[in-house]
Amino acid sequence: MHNEHAQVDFFEVVVDVAGVRRKAWLFLLRLMYSGRDFGWIYERQDQISFLDGHVRAFAHLGGVPARIAYENLTRAVAKSLAGRERALTRRFAALVSHYLYEPSFCRPGVGHDKGGVEARGKAVRLQALTPIPSADSLDAINTALLAQLDGRVDTRRAGTTETIAARFAEEARRLRPLDVPFVAEAPTTVSISPRALGQVHGAWYSVPCEWADLDLIAWVGATAVTIVGRDGTRITHPRQPFGGRSIDYRHYLRALATKPKAVREILPDLLRDLGAPFPAVWDQLVADHTPLDAARQLATILGVLTAEGASAVIPRLEEALRTGAPVRLPRRATRAVALDDEALPATLRDIEVASGIAADYDQWLQDGAA
Known part of the structure; x- marks a missing residue:
């Protein structure tokens, strides 16, 4: 039956991300009975994106169609066999086995085998991706695209008297329920x-x-x-x-704690990765010291941050900034921990070690000289 059939394809598109125009790839899955679409734009047309598109589509639609038609993509097909038979790639075969649906493939050179998704891909580029979408991130572009595709559900399905939403309500009952999502990574x-x-x-x-x-x-x-x-x-x-x-320069704090010159060389990126309150801490250090001394002070702070952790260090820095006190962060002395006898092995409980005094060291030096 047609209400269990979907088609999938990739389409080349153009997007503006953070002011940079780039080529990208639209993954499009179209449910053929209802005409409902799922689309997601990727930076790459690789197998990982291909698999990820399926995982996102099934989750968004709430189920898996019984059969999906494909072009003879190398991401899915390892080898063409007789007729429509195909040897699947290992990862695509794992996806199919996980979701338990039937993949079918077009006959080479026969475009109408999945003409529905091909025609819809051209329409999506014209209706939703013209003019060229622009945002600070590809995620933002995808969120807007998906909202626009979902906004079509109240329109009439071409060739019928019913809306996409009405036909999808019938189709959704035939989709295979989801369990644990496939790991596309x-x-x-x-x-x-x-x-x-x-x-x-x-x-x-x-x-x-x-x-x-x-x-x-x-x-x-x-x-x-x-x-x-x-x-x-x-x-x-x-x-x-x-x-x-x-x-991420937070990965190198232990090394940077001993290299003030290196701290100065990577300072903008380091402050970006550390986040608040470190840019304000640096401004205060520069106001109170020469740039080199400020770098030394910041390196010391990084050493304490590595040893004691952000939860112990950041409140002290914020307090210094709030009160206008000098931003200094000496290492805290480590206190000896006294253990009860019960915490020691039985063989060590009766051993006593006397505390040393300066005269002992003088005597040891004299004995050594003799």
């Missing part, structure tokens, strides 16, 4: 350099300097790359193009 191994940088798909990403020289796992998503430490800590960066870099 792809895992890969990454070797961390001595400078605490990992190269993933040709781009570089920073990690905490304590992870230098480790071999770790990275999860590559459509828009983000997450590197997982051996303790389970996850470091997530915006996914970069080949040759790109994403550096």
